[in-house]
Amino acid sequence: MHRKEGISRLLAEFNASLPDDRRIDIEAVVTKLIGLGAGVPAIAAEISFEDIAGAGVPMPVARAIANLWRAAPAAPAPAAEPKAGDPMVQIGGLQGGIAELALAIGNVDSLNDGLLLANYQPMGRDDIISALNRRAENKPFIVFADKASLRIDVERSLALLMLLKQGIDVGSRTSVNGKMVELHRAGELPDQALSICPIHGNHLVGEAEFCNACHRGWSEIQRPARELAYLQTQEVWGETPPSGDARIDLMFQALDDIRGGYWADAILQAEKWANTGRPIVLVKPIDRRQSVDKKR
Helix, strand or coil: CCCHHHHHHHHHHHHHCCCHHHCCCHHHHHHHHHHHHHCCHHHHCCCCHHHHHCCCCCHHHHHHHHHHHHCCCCCCCCCCCCCCCCCCCEECCEECHHHHHHHHHCCHHHCCHHHHHHCCCCCCCHHHHHHHHHHCCCCCCECEEECCCCEECHHHHHHHHHHHHCCCCCCCEEEECCEEEECECCCCCCHHHHHECCCCCCECECCCCEECCCCEECCCCCHHHHHHHHHHHHHHHCCCCCCCCHHHHHHHHHHHCCCCHHHHHHHHHHHHHHHHCCCCCCCCCCCHHHHHHHHC
16 A cells, blocks of 8 residues: 555554544555555545545544645655654654644644644634634734635744743734734634635625635625535535536535525534534535446
């Protein structure tokens, strides 16, 4: 299996964090992954999160495995002494294995400030948001590099967080390239955040808040539903669906039925995400192979 040593070690570390009755069968998982084509590097890099999870691992672990397969080979580097307490170590020839594992099992408190910020999303995991707010004593320090796409400036945000941890008040604004910009607490959205499509990140246009990629308006879809759409795109699909993708229609069908039982279940799934970091499934992934067979 491609990068078997690193993945086996990742699964072993994951098992070590669980009680005996919840541990996974590593040998069975590896066998199923090989059956999916994981023995061929080019095929392994194309296996979806859902297929990996179907081999018997939770979705966060599936994402970590996929990241190992899709990462470029590490360039040779001079040997260096490991730093005490550094969570970035070599696993299977790749840097960052411990960080991936910590994120997969929800042990975010073991990560340093830089790694937390690198994995931070304003509408993402509550455990990361809570950890950042604890370290900042609930004070604003997040600098957005691009409010429309919710992309933060990790370097500037980290510098401000370090000042806060030293007891230095950074205020509510900072200067970026000569312009004063507002600082935000972890989990706080900038004013224009809801003027973008949570699926594609495009600016929404007009009163209908029309997205030219979805070909739909978002004006009647409230913030909780938008957050679910964002989580679905980022954490379940793991990709932005192209314009015309059938999953977009399925997404809107689910979001439009706000009074249905499915919606209530989605809310519960979102709460589970907030409490455990486990991904939700608002719209089940489409089996592309079935779609191809139907066209034939």
